[in-house]
Amino acid sequence: MRGKKILIGVMTFLVILTGIFLVYVNDYYKAEEEALVALESNEAVHVTGEDPIQVLPAEEGDKEVGIIFYPGGKVEEEAYGLLMQQLAEQGYSVFLVDMPFNLAVFDIQAAEEIMANNPEISKWYLAGHSLGGSMAAIFASKEVEELAGLILLASYSTADLSASNLPVLSLYGSEDAVIDVAKLEEYRPMLPEDHIEKVIEGGNHAQFGNYGEQEGDGEALISAEEQQQITVEAITQFIESY
Secondary structure, three states: OHHHHHHHHHHHHHHHHHHHHHHHHOOOEOOOHHHHHHOOOOOOEEEEOOOOEEEEEOOOOOOOEEEEEEOOOOEOHHHHHHHHHHHHHOOOEEEEOOOHHHOHHHOOOHHHHHHHOOOOOOEEEEEEEOHHHHHHHHHHHHOHHHOOEEEEEOOOOOOOOOOOOOOEEEEEEOOOOOOOHHHHHHHHHHOOOOOEEEEEOOOOOHHHOOOOOOOOOOOOOOOHHHHHHHHHHHHHHHHHOO
16 A cells, blocks of 8 residues: 555656756747748748758858757757858758757757768757857767857857867847846856857847847847858858867
8 A cells, every 4th residue: 555655646747847858948038030931932031941940042052061050948949040050051951950848958968960961061060059069069070070160149058169279159148137247257268268159248148039028138249140140250250260
């Protein structure tokens, strides 16, 4: 009888835990309309696929370069549509990953299959926003030879890349109140000494995407359009310098 009560107690606990998890993962930031529109094919880009969403330059560009993007935690991947469109307009092939439960921690190795399925691309850059950036860094620490560079947006690496020769670009907004500044400082030595770090003056955490205001974030002093334009320019310069 006691064993049966214990079993019932464990099952009840698991049901409650599952319920809490489902409530948590179903409360996420959704893409704004302008981001969804950006993920439609036009004269400049060709959009195809669902996982990943592929945003490809419509005309001949630097198609040997591919960018794989890991979204931020609890952010719908389509929210980065405008940023992905602008990168594709630079001539890069962009792959926007649909993460399980909108959390990159559940598919850190997502880039592996994408790279295997696109052998025509010879230079791969892995990018990520917030939690997505941290998970991208973990993947990069194990697959350094497969990557040409790592791009962190409002993020930091808990994986040790300091001894690698991997080029790293780190971007974050001066008004970002979501990122843990203490951890940003603490984990900076995890990056290669020659990594590039740029603070976007007036930018905040959420405006790397288009999903509205993020809880706890600082008020941006520039528009999302301007923050993303600066981001695209910095990424383009980073890629072209290697």
